[in-house]
Amino acid sequence: MSSNTSRMRTIFRSKATRAIDRIEDPRETLDDSYEQQVKLLQQVRQALAEVATAKKRIDLQGQELGTRYQRLGEQAREALAGGREDLARAALERRSLIERQVSALQEQYAGMQRQNDQLQDRERQLAEQIAAFRIEKETIKATYTASEAQVRANEAVAGIGSRIDDVGTSLDRARDRVAQMQARAAATDELLSSGALKDLTAAPDADIERQLAAMSARAEVDRQLQEMKDGGRGRGSGGRTDEEWLSIGHGPGTD
Numbered sequence: 057m058s059s060n061t062s063r064m065r066t067i068f069r070s071k072a073t074r075a076i077d078r079i080e081d082p083r084e085t086l087d088d089s090y091e092q093q094v095k096l097l098q099q100v101r102q103a104l105a106e107v108a109t110a111k112k113r114i115d116l117q118g119q120e121l122g123t124r125y126q127r128l129g130e131q132a133r134e135a136l137a138g139g140r141e142d143l144a145r146a147a148l149e150r151r152s153l154i155e156r157q158v159s160a161l162q163e164q165y166a167g168m169q170r171q172n173d174q175l176q177d178r179e180r181q182l183a184e185q186i187a188a189f190r191i192e193k194e195t196i197k198a199t200y201t202a203s204e205a206q207v208r209a210n211e212a213v214a215g216i217g218s219r220i221d222d223v224g225t226s227l228d229r230a231r232d233r234v235a236q237m238q239a240r241a242a243a244t245d246e247l248l249s250s251g252a253l254k255d256l257t258a259a260p261d262a263d264i265e266r267q268l269a270a271m272s273a274r275a276e277v278d279r280q281l282q283e284m285k286d287g288g289r290g291r292g293s294g295g296r297t298d299e300e301w302l303s304i305g306h307g308p309g310t311d
Contacts, residue, residue: 082200086193093186100179107175111168118161125154 128151135143 083197086196090186090190090193093182093189097179097182097186100175100182104172104175104179107168107172111165111172114161114165114168118158118165121154121158121161125151125158128154 128147132144132147132151135141135147
């Protein structure tokens with residue numbers, strides 16, 4: 057009794073442990089962590105793309121202002137050469153305003169470049185970290201899977217697996233069912249032979265033909281027995297050739 061109780065406790069603990077393992081599967085936890093890191097890396101790369109886009113816009117504005125800056129300088133020189141100092145002064149005043157705008161753009165561009173460099177460093181470090189984490193994750197998952205398979209194999213050998221417990225009972229039930237079906241088949245054969253059950257698939261008057269065949273077989277046996285008593289050769293005598301089996305059952309005294 058105590059042995060059965062101990063076995064039940066072992067089975068219960070095993071099933072409870074498997075239920076907890078399914079809830080706290082480290083493989084799922086590792087996959088979730090990996091997916092979170094990949095999402096973070098995607099966000100960093102998206103930020104890099106946005107910073108690069110902003111830098112390009114500032115660069116285009118700077119190029120446009122630079123073109124105007126050069127053009128105003130040329131116009132100031134042309135106006136001064138033509139004796140229009142007032143136009144030259146106006147051109148230089150506009151160029152001075154553009155210079156201040158360009159200076160502001162330069163600061164923005166430099167800030168964007170620093171931010172881009174920092175994001176690139178973060179992206180590289182994070183990508184390396186994720187790659188290393190992925191290798192470690194797959195190693196741990198493979199080790200866990202192998203250990204889990206070993207535990208299940210050990211439980212199966214010990215007879216405490218969740219499915220192994222019922223194997224013996226299932227086999228016993230299957231054997232009982234087979235024995236019952238065999239007995240039923242034999243019983244129905246006897247009933248059909250005796251005529252107690254009617255074979256609905258048999259030809260008309262099949263029962264009479266079956267009885268006549270039985271009578272003929274008994275008569276043949278009696279004839280062969282009498283032939284042996286009378287000193288006849290009988291069936292099954294020596295001197296048979298390899299082809300004589302083809303004549304068995306085709307006439308009296310033949311093999």
